[in-house]
Structure formats: C-alpha cells, structure tokens
Amino acid sequence: MRSRFLHFADAGSEFEDAEFVILGVPFDATSSFRSGSRLAPNAIREASYNFETYIKEFDVDLESVPIFDAGNMEEYGTVDEMVEDVTREVKKILEKGAIPVVLGGEHSVSPGVVKAYKDMGKDIGVMVIDAHLDFRDDYLGVRNSHACATRRMAEIVGVENVAVIGVRSMCKEEREDAKRMGLLYFTDEDLQERKFPEIVSEALAHLGKERIYLTIDADGLDPSIAPGVGNPEPFGLTGWHLRTLLKMLPGSMCGFDFVEVCPPVDNGNTSALAAKVIRQLMAGLHSNRDQG
C-alpha cells in the first residue's frame, strides 16, 4: 500500500528486473532536536532530477541501469513497529537479489535494514558516517531512538563489525561504552591529522568483510555542505572526504542508506548532495558488477 509519488530520477525499472531497489522511510518520530526528516525521501527524489544521467566517474549512464523505486513505506505507530516493518521490506529486496537503497527518515531506520541482512544469514560489516556516536543504550527510555542507531547495529552484527567515521559528539557514557566494548571510530581530529584514504583503509581492514553496508547520517558531513540536518555539528567531513570514500568503497558494498536529511531547514543543498551520492554509489556498484 503505497501513496503516489515522484520516483527517483532514472528509476524506470520494475521490481522483478531491478538491480537496485529504492525504498523511502518517512519516519522522524524520535528526532531529538529539529524534526522533519520524514520529508526527506521525496525531497531527495526531487533533487535527483538536477543531475545528468551519465556518471562520468564510472562511465555509467543510469538510464541503462535497472533501478526500481518502491516508493515510501506507510506511516507507522511506534519506532519499534517501524524498525520491524523496514526489516520485512528490505528482506523482500534481498530475497530478490537486488541491492537496497534506503532513504531516511532518521537514523533509527538503519538498524531495521541491517537486521534484514542478519535474518538472511548475510555476513556484513557496517560502515557508518556520523557526527554522533549514536551509542547510547537508550535515549529517554527509547532503545530504537536515532540516538542509539550505531549501538543497535553493533548488537545485530557484532561491535567488531562496525566502524564509524566523522564522530565529534558523544556523551561521557557513550565514550566509555565504546571503549569498553571495542567500537572502532574516527573523530574530527583524525580527519584533520590523518590522511583520509588511510582512515578508510583502516576501517575496511577492521571490518574485514566482503560485504559492506554503508549508512550515511547526513550530519556526519560538515554543515557547510550539508546544512539541512536535524542535529548540525561543525567540523565534519568535506566534499573531498566524501568523494574519496565513494571511490574507495564500491565493489565491496551490499547496500546503503542516506538518513537524517531535514528538508524544513535545508536550502536544497543537502537533498542535492544526498541524491548525488546515491547516484554515484549506484553507478559505482553497477560498473563493478559489470566487470564481474
């Protein structure tokens, strides 16, 4: 049961033929500061029409890539119901052998996606881009809050199979838990002091998996390039960091999401960035598949 919507640019395929399936999850009920990410899936879709169908980095024209846009999931009751629904929907995509591309919504969506891989017996590593550690056991009593996303994903796949890049905000307890449990994360100081390709290589080596799931919380990027987020944090990833990451990742990826874009406080650039990144990731993964 899905409402009418504008599909993502170049998503002209049917579900049966799709290599990529785009799924919007317009959920933002646990947002802790500025809500509005429920409007992001459609804002990102609109922004996707800004870009050329041809992706020069990978010599791929997205018009020739089978992409199906499944639209948005329905409104839900609680966050727990939403997470369960996301797992169920993403399992259908994985059962078909397609790559899920999930548009948040807030970060609470991502553990639901990761759970689907787990339920399907797929051994994955999770790479997280985020300003926040998201490692609280609960936030105001809500375990599936977006402030707990990385903690939940670490529970699903094992904390040793998670790496976070861009962290510059945490509470003391999260820091202690991350240390005690052995969560690998790279901070804004790492971004400043180290060569970024080394950070990405170290994260990938730590994960040590064929299949990498990438979850991009838009606030991991610097507010100068991604102003439209619910919880803006200065000193984030630049566009160049992101480009390096995109070049280094495709090939070992099994799916991704882009979450926490907040259109009511955006000037349009954050939705555009999300659409661009999604397009580049699909092109990169497709070109890698072509080459076997």
Ligand code: MN
């Ligand atoms: Mn987050």
Ligand code: MN
């Ligand atoms: Mn965040």
